Amino acid sequence: xxxxxxxxxxxxxxxATLAIGAYGWRFSRTTSDFxxxxxxxxxxxxxxxxxxxxxxxxxxxxxxxxxxxxxxDMLWYPVGWTAGYLVLLVLVAAPLRRSGAYTLPDFAExxxxxxxxxxxxxxxxxxxxxxxxxxxxxxxxxxxxTVAGTDPxxxxxxxxxxxxxxxxxxxxxxxxxxxxxQYWLKLTAILVPALFLLQVWLGDGAPSPADPSVAAGGxxxxxxxxxxxxxxxxxxxTTYSLxxxxxxxxxxxxHVVVRFYTNPDxxxxxxxxxxxxxxxGLFYVVPPVYGALGRLYAPDLxxxxxxxxxxxxxxxxxxxxxxxxxLSALTAAGAFxxxxxxxxxxxxxxxxxxxxxVTGRLFSGVRAFQAAAVVAVxxxxxxxVSAEGVGVARAVGLAFALAASTFxxxxxxxxxxxxxxxxxxxxGMLAGGALAGTAVVVVLVDGTPPGLLGAVVSQPxxxxxxxxxxxxxxxxxxxxxxxxxxxxxxxxxxxxxESVDLDRGPLPP
Amino acid sequence: MTGPEDTASHDLGAPTERVRVTSPRTDxxxxxxxxxxxxxxxxxxxxxxxxxxxxxxxxxxxxxVLGVVVVVVGGLPLALRLESGLTTTMVLGxxxxxxxxxxxxxxxxxxxxxxxxxxxxxxxxDFVDVVERD
Numbered sequence: 001x002x003x004x005x006x007x008x009x010x011x012x013x014x015x016a017t018l019a020i021g022a023y024g025w026r027f028s029r030t031t032s033d034f035x036x037x038x039x040x041x042x043x044x045x046x047x048x049x050x051x052x053x054x055x056x057x058x059x060x061x062x063x064x065x066x067x068x069x070x071x072x073d074m075l076w077y078p079v080g081w082t083a084g085y086l087v088l089l090v091l092v093a094a095p096l097r098r099s100g101a102y103t104l105p106d107f108a109e110x111x112x113x114x115x116x117x118x119x120x121x122x123x124x125x126x127x128x129x130x131x132x133x134x135x136x137x138x139x140x141x142x143x144x145x146t147v148a149g150t151d152p153x154x155x156x157x158x159x160x161x162x163x164x165x166x167x168x169x170x171x172x173x174x175x176x177x178x179x180x181x182q183y184w185l186k187l188t189a190i191l192v193p194a195l196f197l198l199q200v201w202l203g204d205g206a207p208s209p210a211d212p213s214v215a216a217g218g219x220x221x222x223x224x225x226x227x228x229x230x231x232x233x234x235x236x237x238t239t240y241s242l243x244x245x246x247x248x249x250x251x252x253x254x255h256v257v258v259r260f261y262t263n264p265d266x267x268x269x270x271x272x273x274x275x276x277x278x279x280x281g282l283f284y285v286v287p288p289v290y291g292a293l294g295r296l297y298a299p300d301l302x303x304x305x306x307x308x309x310x311x312x313x314x315x316x317x318x319x320x321x322x323x324x325x326x327l328s329a330l331t332a333a334g335a336f337x338x339x340x341x342x343x344x345x346x347x348x349x350x351x352x353x354x355x356x357x358v359t360g361r362l363f364s365g366v367r368a369f370q371a372a373a374v375v376a377v378x379x380x381x382x383x384x385v386s387a388e389g390v391g392v393a394r395a396v397g398l399a400f401a402l403a404a405s406t407f408x409x410x411x412x413x414x415x416x417x418x419x420x421x422x423x424x425x426x427x428g429m430l431a432g433g434a435l436a437g438t439a440v441v442v443v444l445v446d447g448t449p450p451g452l453l454g455a456v457v458s459q460p461x462x463x464x465x466x467x468x469x470x471x472x473x474x475x476x477x478x479x480x481x482x483x484x485x486x487x488x489x490x491x492x493x494x495x496x497x498e499s500v501d502l503d504r505g506p507l508p509p
Numbered sequence: 510m511t512g513p514e515d516t517a518s519h520d521l522g523a524p525t526e527r528v529r530v531t532s533p534r535t536d537x538x539x540x541x542x543x544x545x546x547x548x549x550x551x552x553x554x555x556x557x558x559x560x561x562x563x564x565x566x567x568x569x570x571x572x573x574v575l576g577v578v579v580v581v582v583g584g585l586p587l588a589l590r591l592e593s594g595l596t597t598t599m600v601l602g603x604x605x606x607x608x609x610x611x612x613x614x615x616x617x618x619x620x621x622x623x624x625x626x627x628x629x630x631x632x633x634x635d636f637v638d639v640v641e642r643d
Contacts, residue, residue, distance in 0.1 A: 075610040082615060083582060086622050090571045094629070208602035225604050226596045227589045239586045247578075267633075270626050277622045281615030288611040292603070416568060488552050488560070495564055496549075497633045500640055503550040 005329035006147035006312075013185070013333045014162050017340050021166035021178050043268050047275035049176045050259050052183030054081070054276075055283055056132075056342035057139030058396040060186060060335050063284070065307035067291025068298075069217065071224040074291075076239055077397075078284035080246025085280060088251040089273040094266035095415045095494040096257065103352050104257050104407060111414045111494075113484040114422035120429050122357045124406050125254045127433075128399055129350035131440065132253065133343060133380035135395040139308070140339040141384070146309050147332050153385045159336075160381045163343045167351065167373045175344050176262065182341040183279060189334025190286045193315045193327040197293055200318045209292040216295045217302030224295065234455040237462065242397070245461030249400030252407025255345035258352060265498045290314055311335065343377075350376040397459070398440045405432030405464040409472045415494055420472070421482035428472025435464040527551045545640040559640060566632045574625045581617065585610070 059081065066074035101107040104125050109118040137156030144155030166178060207214055210225035228235040250256060263269040294301060294310040297318050301307050312335065315327035354372035363371050406429045413420045413428075439460040448454045456463055484490065489505035496502055527547070548556035589595055589606050598605040 072604075072607050072610060075607070079582070079610060079614050083578065083618055086578065086618050086625075087575065089622055090574050090625055208599075210599075210603050210607065225607050227606055227610070228586065236586060236590065240583075243583065243586075267630065270629060274619075274622050274626050277619050281619055285612050285615060416564075416571075488557070491564070492549060492560060495560070495567065496640075497637055500546060500637055502546055502640075 005325050006332040009329040009333035010144065010147065010336045013336045013340070014158065016181070017162055017178050017337075018165060020181050021169070021175070023177060043263070043272040043275055045176065045180050046259070046262060046268075046272045047279060048180035048183045050179075050256070050272065050276045051279040051283070052179035052181070052186065052337075052341045053255055053259065053345035054280065054342070055183065055186050055338055056396065057136050057335070057338050059283070059287065060190065060338040061139060061143070061308050061311050062396070063287040064290035064294065064311045065309070067288050068294040068310050069302055069307040071219070072227040073235060073239060075227075075288060076242050077246065078287065080243055080400075081250065082277065082280045082284055083247050084250025085273055085277050087247050088256070089270060089277070092251045092411050092415060093260060093269045093273045096411070097260050097263050097269035098266040098494050098496075098498065099490075100493065102258070102261055103349070103356065104252075104254060104410075105353055105357065107414070108410060108425065111484070111490055112420070112422040112425055113486065117422045117425050119357070120426050121407075121410070122353050124402075124429060124433055125353045126350055127437070128252070128403050128406075129254045129346050129353075129376070130380045130383065131402060132255075132396060132399040133346045133350070133377075134383045136339050136343045136346070137381050137384035138395075140336065142308060143312065143332060143335045143339070146312050155339075156381055156384050159339045159343055160377045162340055163347050164373060164377050166344060167347050168370050175348055178344060179341045182337040185337045186334045186341075187279075187283055189330045189337070190283065190290075190311070193331055194286050194289050196323075196327060197314060197318050198289065201293055201296070206296050209295040214295055216299030221295065234452060237452075237455055238459050241456075241459040241462035244465055245397065245401040245404050245459065247404075248408040248465060249402075249404035249461070251411055252403030253399070254349035254353070255342070257407075258349040259345070267497065287311070293318070347373055347376045394443070398436075398443060401459070401461040401464065402433065402436045402440060404461050405436040405468045408465065409469045413469070413472055413476075417473075417476075418487060418491065419476055419480070419483065421476045421479045422484070423479045423482050424472050424474075424476025427475040428468045431471040432464050432468025435467060436460050439464070545642065549640065559636075563632070563636045566635070567629060570625065570628050570632060574621055577621060578618075582614065585614075 059078065063074070063078050066077065096107065099107050099110055101110050105118045105121040108121040109115065137159060138152070140155035140159040141150075141152035142155070144150050144158065145152055166175060208221070210221045212220045212222045214221035216224075228239065260269050260272075263272055290311050294307070294314060298310055298313055301310055301313065311331050312328060315331060316324040318324065319327060351369055351372040354375055355368040358372065358375075362368070409428050409432065410425055414425070439457045442448060442457050448457050486505050489503065492502055493504035496504075545556070545559050549559055550556070595606040595609070596604045600608045603611075
């Protein structure tokens with residue numbers, strides 16, 4: 001699907017991103033603007049921004065590709081990415097906002113009153129962030145390659161530069177407007193073509209994608225459409241492990257967490273999350289439609305392994321002429337919006353941590369943030385250019401597993417369990433991080449062993465998350481003398497509504 | 510944030526200090542009115558009781574909602590394996606299991622979230638009422 005329309009659409013999205021960002025630059029004056037938009041973003045705008053930030057390359061391209069290739073089991077990805085927000089809402093949203101901290105390391109330090117916990121969290125935030133940024137740049141290279149025939153690295157560099165320009169001049173305030181715009185762009189870009197495609201399907205009397213006569217990639221339609229049929233021999237384990245990784249990993253993603261500090265208070269943090277859940281559900285019903293129709297109209301993509309491009313290819317294949325080309329261009333624009341918004345959010349989050357813990361010693365205030373942003377983009381861009389070929393959704397899935405094995409226990413126990421100690425938190429995060437991190441490295445170097453061990457390594461959360469929780473609880477119980485001094489005040493701050501006039505202890509620095 | 514619910518406390522004037530009460534029948538008891546808020550600030554046993562009850566209420570609510578998620582969503586893969594009717598019944602040209610996973614599950618998740626937000630705000634209103642009462 002090479003056409004001038006697709007390139008034009010990508011250029012327009014990039015320019016619109018810069019223009020809307022520039023509108024936000026005028027408001028960005030203080031360090032607080034840069035980090036958290038001075039905590040004054042209303043629920044509707046903030047929810048659009050969270051939705052825009054969250055719907056990444058994996059959501060826009062990866063889900064449809066996975067459904068096309070592997071069938072019903074892959075529907076758990078979008079379900080888990082949505083349900084993750086429900087778990088976040090119930091366990092974390094309001095207390096996290098009320099903690100008053102900027103980043104995850106800030107939260108860890110404020111709750112446990114320990115610099116060592118802070119350092120451990122900082123390293124993990126950067127690791128998760130970079131693991132998540134790398135596939136965004138790779139996906140951008142793939143899309144630009146599909147649309148314009150460029151080398152794989154070009155798309156990643158374009159996205160990196162646009163993100164850096166916006167983050168450099170406007171920080172979080174400017175990013176908020178950009179991302180709110182990009183949610184609605186992405187929804188339009190995936191929904192409108194899908195409606196046309198469904199009309200074509202209903203009109204031309206083609207069979208159901210689940211019909212046994214439809215065979216793409218050697219799998220008959222009825223097998224493809226049924227759950228627990230995908231190939232590694234342990235579909236039930238893989239499904240449950242995926243559920244655990246996505247349900248519990250969302251709360252530990254750095255770009256998701258940082259967004260909550262931009263709410264005015266805990267109550268609005270909850271309401272924002274409720275709107276986000278609606279927006280995500282609205283979006284995620286659409287990608288499976290592309291995956292299913294791809295079985296009928298683009299079965300060759302399964303054989304060639306290019307299923308990630310099905311969203312980009314399908315409109316021009318099903319609708320001949322100008323209409324199909326324009327709709328394909330629209331999906332290309334949406335895909336690029338996905339790379340831009342998720343990369344922006346991750347860059348802000350990683351740069352926020354780096355600037356407080358690394359570059360803050362070299363520069364001050366906004367300068368430190370800008371220096372950190374350069375590092376935050378450059379490293380994963382180099383990773384993406386040098387390590388090609390790891391699937392987009394696969395790398396993102398590993399980032400979820402790593403987040404679920406480290407930050408989920410820290411947040412849940414930190415908020416709900418008084419007896420958590422700094423030593424316990426560090427031990428738990430190191431145990432979960434080391435195990436999940438080993439699995440990540442094994443998958444990235446393509447050394448996945450066969451059998452049940454292979455199923456565990458490629459989807460480790462069902463093993464690593466319980467271990468991380470257990471280590472954190474047991475070590476905390478063994479070190480009761482390490483309880484933080486201001487524990488009671490901190491619990492008051494986390495859980496009481498802001499309208500009550502209470503002594504909440506000093507705010508975190 | 511000012512809402513309709515936080516108008517009750519303003520007639521108290523300056524924040525009350527911690528008062529040592531030696532006997533419940535002394536004059537001090539009748540003159541100085543203490544609020545639950547000051548008990549929490551002073552970290553008295555009573556203050557801890559108020560905090561514990563808020564945490565219990567919110568914790569119980571969280572467990573309820575997550576319990577429904579575990580049973581409904583967590584039970585789905587098992588149900589799909591054990592109950593073949595889910596995969597043989599066709600809806601809109603696709604198996605029922607496909608339709609449930611791709612479309613039907615999202616309204617359920619949103620409904621749970623909506624219930625949680627309402628109930629959590631109600632718990633907080635109850636806490637505010639108790640704490641700001643004389």
